[in-house]
Amino acid sequence: MQAQTVVSAVQADQRLYFLCKRVVDITLACFLLLCLAPLLILIAVLIKLGTPGPVFFVQERVGSRRRTVGGRTVWEIGSFRMIKFRSMICDADPALHEQYIHAYTSGAADAAEAGGAAIYKLVDDPRVTRVGRALRRTSLDELPQLINILRGEMSLVGPRPVPQYEFNDYKDWHKERMAATPGLTGLWQVSGRCENSFDEQMQLDIAYVRNLSPWLDTMILLRTPLAVLTGRGAG
Numbered sequence: 001m002q003a004q005t006v007v008s009a010v011q012a013d014q015r016l017y018f019l020c021k022r023v024v025d026i027t028l029a030c031f032l033l034l035c036l037a038p039l040l041i042l043i044a045v046l047i048k049l050g051t052p053g054p055v056f057f058v059q060e061r062v063g064s065r066r067r068t069v070g071g072r073t074v075w076e077i078g079s080f081r082m083i084k085f086r087s088m089i090c091d092a093d094p095a096l097h098e099q100y101i102h103a104y105t106s107g108a109a110d111a112a113e114a115g116g117a118a119i120y121k122l123v124d125d126p127r128v129t130r131v132g133r134a135l136r137r138t139s140l141d142e143l144p145q146l147i148n149i150l151r152g153e154m155s156l157v158g159p160r161p162v163p164q165y166e167f168n169d170y171k172d173w174h175k176e177r178m179a180a181t182p183g184l185t186g187l188w189q190v191s192g193r194c195e196n197s198f199d200e201q202m203q204l205d206i207a208y209v210r211n212l213s214p215w216l217d218t219m220i221l222l223r224t225p226l227a228v229l230t231g232r233g234a235g
Contacts, residue, residue: 004076004077004175014212017212017213017214018066020214021155021157021214021217022152022155024156024217025149025155025156026149026150028156029146029149029150029156030150032143032146033146033147036143039140039143040143040144043085043135043140043143044085046131047085047086047129047131050129050130050131050132051089051090051129051131052090053086053089053090053091054086054090055085055086056083056084056085056086056144057083057084057085057086057087057088058081058082058083058084059081059082059084059163060079060080060081060082060163060164061079061080061081061082061161061162061163061164061182062077062078062079062161062162062163062164062166062167062178063077063078063079063080063153063154063161063178063181063182064076064077064078064178064179064180064181064182065078065152065181066181075178075179075180077175077178079164080148080153080161082145082148082153082154082161083144083145083147083148084141084142084144084145085135085140085141085143085144086129086132086141087128087129087131087132087133087135087136087141088125088127088128088129088132089127089129092127093127096125096127097125098163098165101163101165101166101169102165102169104198105166105169105170105198106169107197107198107199121194138228139228142184145184146184149184153182154181154182154183154184155180155181155182155183155184156183156184156185156217156221157183157184157185157186157216157217157220157221158180158181158182158183158186158208159177159178159180159182159183159186159188159205159208159209160182160183160186160188160189161182173202174202176206176209177202177205177206177208177209179209180205180208180209180212185220185221185224185227186204186205186208186220187204187205187207187208187216187220188201188204188205189220189224189227190220190223190224190226190227191204193227208220
């Protein structure tokens with residue numbers, strides 16, 4: 001993708017925040033990988049037994065890396081290979097999802113009923129496997145991204161990385177959400193997730209970017225288990 005940057009007015013004291021955030025990311029990611037190793041192995045076995053194909057799904061996603069240029073903090077937008085547990089049939093055609101995303105970003109997508117709530121998400125997607133449906137409902141398919149966190153490509157908390165075809169639909173004001181390292185969880189995920197329209201999602205991500213702090217990150221991390229357990233907005 002063509003190189004792009006987003007400028008952020010980061011104060012000097014926030015540089016300590018970024019350092020501490022990275023230490024927490026590495027520490028917690030290592031801890032979770034060790035503690036969840038039996039669960040990760042079980043999921044891998046279930047995927048292999050369920051349908052032919054690899055255990056992991058790797059996709060190019062758009063994210064940002066923080067750079068300091070002339071005393072200013074600049075977020076360099078680029079792509080990286082994000083890892084998930086495979087939740088679809090092998091070599092699933094992405095056209096269905098791309099079509100829905102274009103409708104979602106333009107405001108033309110209708111909310112669907114799922115679990116008694118209206119959500120902006122593809123439901124009854126024929127490409128999703130039986131094991132994959134359970135993984136998506138509990139967000140367990142996202143756990144391999146702990147590896148992306150250790151690589152420095154992601155953080156525990158931040159706006160979600162998106163496919164290139166979604167980023168291509170962004171208006172200029174949407175791009176402010178890119179002024180942060182992409183996260184495993186974020187303000188959008190603990191605020192209703194897919195119950196929000198596209199612009200509401202952007203506003204939540206931008207609110208996070210504008211209010212970066214250890215307290216906000218801690219609040220989001222503490223609220224994430226409840227959001228996962230209740231499945232609110234997950235579809």
